[in-house]
Amino acid sequence: xxxxxxxxxxxxxxxxxxxxxxxxxxxxxxxxxxxxxxxxxxxxxxxxxxxxxxxxxxxxxxxxxxxxxxxxxxxxxxxxxxxxxxxxxxxxxxxxxxxxxxxxxxxxxxxx
Amino acid sequence: xxxxxxxxxxxxxxxxxxxxxxxxxxxxxxxxxxxxxxxxxxxxxxxxxxxxxxxxxxxxxxxxxxxxxxxxxxxxxxxxxxxxxxxxxxxxxxxxxxxxxxxxxxxxxxxxxxxx
Numbered sequence: 608x609x610x611x612x613x614x615x616x617x618x619x620x621x622x623x624x625x626x627x628x629x630x631x632x633x634x635x636x637x638x639x640x641x642x643x644x645x646x647x648x649x650x651x652x653x654x655x656x657x658x659x660x661x662x663x664x665x666x667x668x669x670x671x672x673x674x675x676x677x678x679x680x681x682x683x684x685x686x687x688x689x690x691x692x693x694x695x696x697x698x699x700x701x702x703x704x705x706x707x708x709x710x711x712x713x714x715x716x717x718x719x
Numbered sequence: 720x721x722x723x724x725x726x727x728x729x730x731x732x733x734x735x736x737x738x739x740x741x742x743x744x745x746x747x748x749x750x751x752x753x754x755x756x757x758x759x760x761x762x763x764x765x766x767x768x769x770x771x772x773x774x775x776x777x778x779x780x781x782x783x784x785x786x787x788x789x790x791x792x793x794x795x796x797x798x799x800x801x802x803x804x805x806x807x808x809x810x811x812x813x814x815x816x817x818x819x820x821x822x823x824x825x826x827x828x829x830x831x832x833x834x835x
Contacts, residue, residue, distance in 0.1 A: 639822055650723075650809055650826040651762075696762070700822060706752075706777065707824060711761040 609634045611699050613710035620687055621718050628682040628713050630697035635675045638700045642671050642682050645694045645712065654695075655682070687717045721745050723827035725810045731833045732800045740795040740830050742810030750813045751793035752777075752824070753785060755806040762809070768793055800834040807831050 610633045620626050630640070639658045643651040655664045655671040657680070663672040670683040680697055696712040723744045732738055744751065752767040754777075764777030766785040774785050782804060784796045793812075797804055813824040 641824065643826075648829075650828045651811075653823055653825065656823050698762075698824075706764055706767060709762040711759075 609637075609699055609701055609708045611697060611708050611710040613695075613697060613713050615713065616711065617714045617716070619716040619718060622687060622689060624687050624717075626684050626687055626715075628684070628695050628715070630680040630682070630710055632678045632680075632699045632708075634699075634701060635678050636701060637675060638702050638705065640671075640673055640680050641698050641700070641707070642669075642680075643696045643698065645696060647693075651696065684715075687715075689717045689719050691715060692717050723810055723812055723825055725808075725827035725830050727830060728828065729831045731835060732797070733835060734801060736800050737796065737798050738800065738832075739797075740808055740810070740832075741792070742794065742827060743792045744810075744812040744825070745791065746812060746814075746825065747790070748812035748814055748825075749790070751787065752811040752813070753783075753793070753795045754809045754811065755779065756809060756829075757806050765795065765808075797832075800832075802834045805832060805834045 612631045641656045642654045645651045657664050657673040668685040673680050694712040694714045698707040698709045700707050726741045749770045753765040754762045756762050763779050765783050768774045768787040771790045786794045808830045810827040811824050
């Protein structure tokens with residue numbers, strides 16, 4: 608059974624810092640991995656999706672990498688801003704028709 | 720572009736009452752999902768529908784029923800609500816295909832349900 612872990616559960620950093628959020632998964636035979644952002648009281652917004660054949664994806668100040676062999680993905684946020692404060696979740700899909708397995712998320716606070 | 724729309728956003732139920740959460744997507748997605756999110760438990764899949772006319776149980780289906788009414792709509796019904804079903808419920812839908820955005824999943828804004 609696929610398990611997805613995100614540690615730490617919470618993180619507080621000063622504005623301007625570059626930071627890395629980690630996601631690990633137990634079964635390396637994944638189909639894709641997706642990073643989401645969730646603001647308080649809101650739904651999840653997809654940030655980046657990495658297919659199993661890819662090593663990384665970039666969108667603006669965000670870069671997500673995937674290392675299937677080690678069962679890890681990282682979300683890099685450059686020059687963090689207070690507006691980046693949210694919970695970040697990763698989710699893994701093990702097959703085209705399989706379900707997503709979510710991590711519990713990392714709650715990020717960026718201090719002005 | 721509305722994306723995934725859920726109703727109602729907030730609901731308070733008494734134990735034993737029934738209700739239906741409605742979900743509709745306008746992105747022509749084949750697959751739709753219902754999740755619940757609880758503190759410390761993360762997101763858990765209740766039911767999903769891989770395509771119109773099919774539904775399957777997820778991790779926590781007990782106490783719930785679903786209907787895939789057509790390609791756009793996927794409803795979740797609580798037949799006899801219990802306090803343990805107090806949660807935030809999210810509907811989602813996903814693309815298919817193997818392109819760069821293949822199998823991306825999109826979520827609704829959530830429905831906050833309290834059972835007293």
